[in-house]
Amino acid sequence: MHIYLDCVPCFIRQALDAARHVTDDELVHEMIVRKVAELIAELDMTNPPPVMGQRIHRLVREMANVEDPYHHFKQRFNDAALSRYSNLREIIADSANHIETAVRIAIAGNIIDFGVKSKLEESELFETIKQCLIQENTGMQIKEFIEAVNKAEDILYLADNAGEIVFDRLLIEQLPVEKITVVVKGRPVINDATMEDAIRTGLPQITDVIDNGSDAPGTILESCSQSFRNRFEKADMVIAKGQGNYESLSNLDKNIFFMLKAKCPVIASDIGCKVGEMVLLHNNSFRKGRL
Amino acid sequence: MHIYLDCVPCFIRQALDAARHVTDDELVHEMIVRKVAELIAELDMTNPPPVMGQRIHRLVREMANVEDPYHHFKQRFNDAALSRYSNLREIIADSANHIETAVRIAIAGNIIDFGVKSKLEESELFETIKQCLIQENTGMQIKEFIEAVNKAEDILYLADNAGEIVFDRLLIEQLPVEKITVVVKGRPVINDATMEDAIRTGLPQITDVIDNGSDAPGTILESCSQSFRNRFEKADMVIAKGQGNYESLSNLDKNIFFMLKAKCPVIASDIGCKVGEMVLLHNNSFRKGRL
Numbered sequence: 269m270h271i272y273l274d275c276v277p278c279f280i281r282q283a284l285d286a287a288r289h290v291t292d293d294e295l296v297h298e299m300i301v302r303k304v305a306e307l308i309a310e311l312d313m314t315n316p317p318p319v320m321g322q323r324i325h326r327l328v329r330e331m332a333n334v335e336d337p338y339h340h341f342k343q344r345f346n347d348a349a350l351s352r353y354s355n356l357r358e359i360i361a362d363s364a365n366h367i368e369t370a371v372r373i374a375i376a377g378n379i380i381d382f383g384v385k386s387k388l389e390e391s392e393l394f395e396t397i398k399q400c401l402i403q404e405n406t407g408m409q410i411k412e413f414i415e416a417v418n419k420a421e422d423i424l425y426l427a428d429n430a431g432e433i434v435f436d437r438l439l440i441e442q443l444p445v446e447k448i449t450v451v452v453k454g455r456p457v458i459n460d461a462t463m464e465d466a467i468r469t470g471l472p473q474i475t476d477v478i479d480n481g482s483d484a485p486g487t488i489l490e491s492c493s494q495s496f497r498n499r500f501e502k503a504d505m506v507i508a509k510g511q512g513n514y515e516s517l518s519n520l521d522k523n524i525f526f527m528l529k530a531k532c533p534v535i536a537s538d539i540g541c542k543v544g545e546m547v548l549l550h551n552n553s554f555r556k557g558r559l
Numbered sequence: 560m561h562i563y564l565d566c567v568p569c570f571i572r573q574a575l576d577a578a579r580h581v582t583d584d585e586l587v588h589e590m591i592v593r594k595v596a597e598l599i600a601e602l603d604m605t606n607p608p609p610v611m612g613q614r615i616h617r618l619v620r621e622m623a624n625v626e627d628p629y630h631h632f633k634q635r636f637n638d639a640a641l642s643r644y645s646n647l648r649e650i651i652a653d654s655a656n657h658i659e660t661a662v663r664i665a666i667a668g669n670i671i672d673f674g675v676k677s678k679l680e681e682s683e684l685f686e687t688i689k690q691c692l693i694q695e696n697t698g699m700q701i702k703e704f705i706e707a708v709n710k711a712e713d714i715l716y717l718a719d720n721a722g723e724i725v726f727d728r729l730l731i732e733q734l735p736v737e738k739i740t741v742v743v744k745g746r747p748v749i750n751d752a753t754m755e756d757a758i759r760t761g762l763p764q765i766t767d768v769i770d771n772g773s774d775a776p777g778t779i780l781e782s783c784s785q786s787f788r789n790r791f792e793k794a795d796m797v798i799a800k801g802q803g804n805y806e807s808l809s810n811l812d813k814n815i816f817f818m819l820k821a822k823c824p825v826i827a828s829d830i831g832c833k834v835g836e837m838v839l840l841h842n843n844s845f846r847k848g849r850l
Contacts, residue, residue, distance in 0.1 A: 276571050301567055
């Protein structure tokens, strides 16, 4: 997905939210907004939005001189999610369709996104899980997803945010774990999960975890390490979690399932779904205009 | 009121709305967004927001080569408002407090603001009137306003938008019209009322109407004609309608009553009221922190 003009006001809003998150210094906020405006004036609109997200959050970290501004939030939502882990695992075990229930929970976890929302409380996360468990399925290709997982031999699971990866773990436990490698970000960006979060939430105990070498809030292949790019090339199926991965990979010709909660109207329109909808969709499907 | 950083995403959003309003050419939309981003990078944050609004809408008119992009909307809402004129006049006549009812109707008319909203239907306008007639009075100094009008000798009524001026007329008819001069914009900007709208809605038949010589969506004195500035200096009371006039005159040391519907969270926060609130407030009052 390329940058839409409607993304532009949101770039400024995101930069301002992030600036206010890292420092109370209003002069720094102003400098960041001005710098982002300069980037916008020269923006290559053919890029996916996370290219801009990467620049914005690098700028925020540099100007405020903070390496991992969302570290506290990441820990907090890892712990909040872990506190529900056993309970959610039981809900999955007791459900009629384990994989569908686990997918719904994994999508609910995608609400933990500080790129889209500037504030989130644990109560909202738990409320979202409740809703996702009963929400009508209008945009989830569960059957196709299960078939693809069974057929594939080497699956990359591109994780999105800290906290959320606990819910990804619950889903991965329902899949053939030996085929799956989870991918986290190479360096901190917003609240995206890094290796530290994977370790804290016990993912390496159940499956392989690698990092992509990048600090983009999505998967910008040019920004990833060569070793990750080779690994990506080799995989015969990709499960891409969250909006950032959708934005950066939706135009790729590869066997990818996108799994996300559509939170932004521009992305929802690009997918062809409604804001708030749960999406599990093969990239061939929306190219054919199924949604 | 100076420019807040929260105004910045909204500048881009406004520019994009206006660009889409004047042309379907996406290249022009993109050029306008880039140019506005350049302006933001160099922005003087001590200015009131309508200074930026003036630049944005000049840019839109120049780049799309359209002199009065909202002409059709202005006519449409003048006519919609005129169609309710007699009915609303009766409502005022039948009410317990004529001036308060007329103020509520004048404030309801302030919903016709294409700077804030990109779309408006007549039905929403009429619904807003209904609500404003029954809404609790939390931010209207009716008594102080009536006293000030009675005491003043030379009152400037700074109009805001086309259509809305029909509702202003209903209020002005309840006041000593011989003391009042209505001020419209000197040239088209968004859907702000100009002399053409004043004439179409019959205002010059009941009171003096002048223009301020400016195309700012507010009253930026430096941008107004010398004759208007002299007239402004001379007036012993000003009734300033709408957000743009609040933004541009709220820091002035003059006998001004601001009358508006607070539609924007930044302005509401600056005033100290809630979004959606009806405001009729003397500038001395909020400086003293009464709201």
